[in-house]
Amino acid sequence: MVLAVLLAHQCLADRPPPRRQAPLVRTGGSWSLSSRASKPSNVNDRDKCKFCVDFAHNAIQTIGEAILEGGLTQGCEKLCSIVANKTGSQAVGLACDGLCALVGFDEFVHAFEKADVDPIYYCELLKQCPIVDNGDATITKLTVTPKSGPQGDFLIDMEYETKNGTGTGELLIYVDPVDGLPLGASFLNEPQDPGKYDAQITLHAVPQQGCEVACESFEPGVYNVTMHVCNGQCMSHHPHSKIYDKKKTNFTITGPAPTDPSRL
Ligand SMILES: *[C@@H]1O[C@H](CO)[C@@H](O)[C@H](O)[C@H]1NC(C)=O
Ligand SMILES: *[C@@H]1O[C@H](CO)[C@@H](O)[C@H](O)[C@H]1NC(C)=O
Numbered sequence: 001m002v003l004a005v006l007l008a009h010q011c012l013a014d015r016p017p018p019r020r021q022a023p024l025v026r027t028g029g030s031w032s033l034s035s036r037a038s039k040p041s042n043v044n045d046r047d048k049c050k051f052c053v054d055f056a057h058n059a060i061q062t063i064g065e066a067i068l069e070g071g072l073t074q075g076c077e078k079l080c081s082i083v084a085n086k087t088g089s090q091a092v093g094l095a096c097d098g099l100c101a102l103v104g105f106d107e108f109v110h111a112f113e114k115a116d117v118d119p120i121y122y123c124e125l126l127k128q129c130p131i132v133d134n135g136d137a138t139i140t141k142l143t144v145t146p147k148s149g150p151q152g153d154f155l156i157d158m159e160y161e162t163k164n165g166t167g168t169g170e171l172l173i174y175v176d177p178v179d180g181l182p183l184g185a186s187f188l189n190e191p192q193d194p195g196k197y198d199a200q201i202t203l204h205a206v207p208q209q210g211c212e213v214a215c216e217s218f219e220p221g222v223y224n225v226t227m228h229v230c231n232g233q234c235m236s237h238h239p240h241s242k243i244y245d246k247k248k249t250n251f252t253i254t255g256p257a258p259t260d261p262s263r264l
């Protein structure tokens with residue numbers, strides 16, 4: 001299974017407008033999140049946490065390979081040049097250099113070995129993301145609009161409430177697909193103060209043109225949706241990880257999108 005990884009961007013204005021975030025991980029379909037975020041309690045903390053998690057999502061598989069290929073004895077620069085080569089991304093290489101120099105080579109490698117492939121735990125070990133262990137969240141609303149309709153955009157709207165606040169975690173959405181291919185996405189959810197929050201996730205449920213392998217066909221049927229709000233990575237066995245709450249709903253795809261007369 002190939003996990004496509006996208007970089008997310010976030011606006012850090014004083015009173016942020018609804019932010020749009022691309023998923024960290026998705027397994028089919030195209031997804032986007034917008035949420036009315038609260039004012040960050042500490043802008044700098046959020047910034048470096050996001051930077052680290054984005055990097056780790058892009059590179060955590062390759063760091064292991066780079067270590068095996070001799071990057072272990074030669075310091076940050078050599079290790080990160082192998083990572084840059086393997087990911088084919090100079091930006092990932094630069095992020096690697098920056099983070100490795102900041103936390104120190106030994107810590108950088110040690111945290112990798114400890115965190116396995118969990119980017120949030122990795123960034124907590126590197127002290128780039130805050131740890132909050134007495135957090136909680138309860139999903140108070142989960143709806144899909146339209147509830148039933150042809151292929152197209154389905155808006156998944158959720159609200160949750162936290163009494164103690166939340167830790168560095170993620171929102172994970174999983175859809176049981178009718179044709180058996182996994183469908184889902186996860187979004188970094190940085191620590192939040194106690195309060196009520198909402199998030200809107202759009203699934204663009206249209207077969208991708210030119211897709212050749214593992215293509216989602218979005219055939220007609222009932223699609224069961226499970227939404228998770230988690231501390232750390234959902235389903236992780238590492239410390240500081242917990243599913244705060246999960247809730248299910250569903251929507252129905254009735255058939256192909258009607259042909260757009262303006263495009264004929
Ligand atoms: C990166 O790749 C290039 C060509 O693909 C190669 O010449 C170079 O030696 C590689 N660098 C490292 C550090 O592996
Ligand atoms: C909130 O934090 C307090 C103090 O740490 C703890 O006793 C309580 O269980 C927490 N509440 C929830 C809902 O986790």
Ligand SMILES: *[C@@H]1O[C@H](CO)[C@@H](O)[C@H](O)[C@H]1NC(C)=O
Pocket residue numbers: 176177178222223224
């Ligand atoms: C969706 O959930 C219902 C039960 O709520 C189940 O009968 C059905 O098989 C599920 N559909 C898929 C595609 O998993």
Ligand SMILES: *[C@@H]1O[C@H](CO)[C@@H](O)[C@H](O)[C@H]1NC(C)=O
Pocket residue numbers: 222224249250
């Ligand atoms: C879909 O969800 C509704 C509640 O929103 C539930 O009543 C219904 O049983 C679900 N259908 C399936 C097939 O799971």
